[in-house]
Amino acid sequence: MNIIYKITYPNGKIYVGQDRTDSINYFGSVNNEMIAKDFTREQRRRFTVTRETLWESETATRAEVTQKEIEFIKSLKSNDPSVGYNQWPKFKG
Helix, strand or coil: CEEEEEEECCCCCEEEEEECCCCCCCCCCCCHHHHHCCCCHHHHHCCCCEEEEEEEECCCCHHHHHHHHHHHHHHHCCCCCCCECCCCCCCCC
């Protein structure tokens, strides 16, 4: 199963990614340093993130999954640093 998901962090920022393995334990490859700078040591002690499936397909090709991921990144503006943690495609404010 191919999945496009949205991760929501406690600060409200989001990350959109794809999972082509349907792993329940996969939370993306967001840049660790980007997230870490947004949270204090105390905030890092206990927090909850949410993973939401936005789209899924059993038959989509890798290219189709990537295209769908880009569509969601752009529509949700998760590549805007004030909104989310996606670094690609580059945000064009």
